[in-house]
Amino acid sequence: MNTENKEVVVRYAPSPTxxxxxxxxxxxxxxxxxxxxxxxTILLRIEDTDQSRKVDGAVESLENLITWAGIPYDKGPIxxxxxxxxxxxxxxIDKLLNNGDAYYCFCSSKRLDEMRKQQILxxxxxxxxxxxxxxxxxxxxxxxDDGEKYVIRFLIPKNKNIEIKDIVRGKIVINTNTIxxxxxxxxxxxxxxxxxxxxxxxxxxxxxxxxxxxWVTSTxxxxxxxxxxxxKVPKFAHLPLLLNADGKKxxxxxxxxxxxxxxxxxxxxKDAIINFVxxxxxxxxxxxTKEIFNLxxxxxxxxxxxxxxxxxxxxxxRLDWMNAQYIKNMNIDELIKFALPYFKxxxxxxxxxxxxxxxxxxxxxxxxxxxxxxxENPFFFESxxxxxxxxxxxxxxxxxxxxxxxxxxxxLTSITDSHWTRKNLTEILMTAAGDKKGDFLWPIRAxxxxxxxxxxxxxxxxxxxxxxxxxxxxxxxQIF
Ligand code: GLU
Numbered sequence: 001m002n003t004e005n006k007e008v009v010v011r012y013a014p015s016p017t018x019x020x021x022x023x024x025x026x027x028x029x030x031x032x033x034x035x036x037x038x039x040x041t042i043l044l045r046i047e048d049t050d051q052s053r054k055v056d057g058a059v060e061s062l063e064n065l066i067t068w069a070g071i072p073y074d075k076g077p078i079x080x081x082x083x084x085x086x087x088x089x090x091x092x093i094d095k096l097l098n099n100g101d102a103y104y105c106f107c108s109s110k111r112l113d114e115m116r117k118q119q120i121l122x123x124x125x126x127x128x129x130x131x132x133x134x135x136x137x138x139x140x141x142x143x144x145d146d147g148e149k150y151v152i153r154f155l156i157p158k159n160k161n162i163e164i165k166d167i168v169r170g171k172i173v174i175n176t177n178t179i180x181x182x183x184x185x186x187x188x189x190x191x192x193x194x195x196x197x198x199x200x201x202x203x204x205x206x207x208x209x210x211x212x213x214x215w216v217t218s219t220x221x222x223x224x225x226x227x228x229x230x231x232k233v234p235k236f237a238h239l240p241l242l243l244n245a246d247g248k249k250x251x252x253x254x255x256x257x258x259x260x261x262x263x264x265x266x267x268x269x270k271d272a273i274i275n276f277v278x279x280x281x282x283x284x285x286x287x288x289t290k291e292i293f294n295l296x297x298x299x300x301x302x303x304x305x306x307x308x309x310x311x312x313x314x315x316x317x318r319l320d321w322m323n324a325q326y327i328k329n330m331n332i333d334e335l336i337k338f339a340l341p342y343f344k345x346x347x348x349x350x351x352x353x354x355x356x357x358x359x360x361x362x363x364x365x366x367x368x369x370x371x372x373x374x375x376e377n378p379f380f381f382e383s384x385x386x387x388x389x390x391x392x393x394x395x396x397x398x399x400x401x402x403x404x405x406x407x408x409x410x411x412l413t414s415i416t417d418s419h420w421t422r423k424n425l426t427e428i429l430m431t432a433a434g435d436k437k438g439d440f441l442w443p444i445r446a447x448x449x450x451x452x453x454x455x456x457x458x459x460x461x462x463x464x465x466x467x468x469x470x471x472x473x474x475x476x477x478q479i480f
Contacts (some may be wrong), residue, residue: 008040009207012066012073013197015047016058019259020065022314023212023242023251026277030239031210032071033278033302043204044076047197049084049190065260069274070295078204080196089191092199092229093152093184101228102184104140104150105132127180128153152185154194154225162220167208167237168307174220182221194218198225201234210237210304237304240281240311247313256316263319267342267370271295272323278302281312292325320368327367335360342370347381355463361422362459377454380463384450386476393442401443402480407432408444409473412461420466425458447476 010031014024035042044066048054059077066072083089096102105128107115116126132140133155144150156179164172184195191199201209216238226233242251251258257266263273275293284290284301293301327335339360343350350356359380360373367373374380392401411432415424433440445457448469454460461469 006207008035008038009043009205010035010040010210011043011045011201011204011206012076013045013047013211014062015050015053016055016062017050017053018055018058019261020062021258022260022263022277022280023239023258025065025069025260025273026242026280027210027212027239028066029069029071029274029278029298030237030282030302030304030307033299034208034210034304036299037302040207041075042073043078043206044073045200045204046077046079046081047193048079048081049193049196051081051188051190061261068264068270070270078200080191080200083196083200084190088203089185089195089199092195093191096154096184096228097152099228100155102152102154103133104135104144105153105181105183106135106143106148106150107132125178130181133181149187151183151187153181154184154221154228156181156221156224162223164216164219164223164236166216166219167210167235167305168240169216169238169309172216172219174217176220176224179221194221194225198222198229198231202226202229202231206234208235208237211239213238213241237307240308242280243311243313245313245315245317247311250311251314267372268319268323269326269338272319272326274298275326276319276322280314282307292322324366324368327370328365330364332357332361332364335364339367339370339373343373346371346374350381355465358463362455362463366455377449379449379451379454379460384448384472386447386450386472386479388479390450390452391443391446391476391479393438396439396443398480400439402477404440404443405447405473405477405480407440408447409470409477412466412470412473415466417466420462422459422462425462426456429458429461443476444473447473 012028012031014020014028031042034040044063046059046062048059063077093102097104107128112128115129119126132153156176158177160176161173162176164174166172182194183192185191197209200206219236219238223233243249244251244255257263260273264270271294274295275291275298278293278298279291282302284293285306330338336357340356343356343360359377363373363377366376388398388401391405392398393404396404408429411428415428429441429444430437441457445454445460446452448454448457448460448464455463464472
């Protein structure tokens, strides 16, 4: 993969603006996988130059999530806001100003708004009209000395084709006539993302900028900056957009959860979330139908250049399915450890650990999320009500149904408490059913659960226990 034999350096470059979007987790994961494959170095760079969007506690939760996911970085965190204070970006701004690649702009937001409105009226693309670029040097100096507020803009050369060689998307060409003279330094003295990210990627020797597709339109601006400084341009990989489940629109909060924290709170397992997120926009291909991968396998199989160009639909049903696979593969102690907090939340009054273990053992094969634990089988916890129709197997009449229940009653009564195990119950009831499984097992299951769908009658009898099972069957017999 790393054909140049040069050390790979990538960065996690999140902005601390709140919860972690699953798109951010995917970007971080792809950076991680790529770095691991190439023995590379990972930096954590906190892109916090937009002071208005900063959210308290966001950096801590970002770091916690990176630790939770088990995808550590090698250096950092490096805070851009700290580098601002160290004057790092100003040095480069001065360079651009001295070389004539940037200029002071004093235009008020009111003037800019009016200018844009007028351009829209004239059906022109809204772009800065370079009013301040044409100011005399002496006037510029006077206005600065008078304490007028200003920004620094990048002078974008006209009518040049900028070519991006994107690892994922191939060759992309963008003409500079579509690019506005970007603000590089804001009036609060902070650099914009464009300047900070280029300066940092250069100073930190980043070799690959792997990031979301939304940054493609920024990339020509960045390339122009690299050129202006005469710096080597890193390689770019722009990852496909995440779309809603129907694959039509950009993933939006309105249609459900988008934050990693939401998924964790919903009871999805870390390994399932990671597996799911990595497969948004990449799969191992070659006709493979395998969908469950641990991190080690992902490091081995992932291929950045095989990431898809088109948007990836985020289908939560697939995550449910994956989560169920991970739950199925847990041993019972692990399962109890993970599920217990959710169980206690759903059933605060249930304290019998042996009983809880039985519920979990029976639910393990069908459980998709821990938040659902116990909820789909209310008959484990509360009394049930049944009616004749429910108790009857296809076409059976009253007396047939009653006699099947009586037969069950007799068999179950004879099993001692110590023999009331899942294995014994299965063997005994299956043997008694012979080749007429439905005729015998359906009425028992219905009597025990009061439901059309549930785990098997042997599993239900095992969980509920002998006394309650006999009691429920007795009540069902009395209906006839
Ligand atoms: N701070 C940007 C983000 O949160 C990163 C952009 C980049 O990787 O260059 O998406």
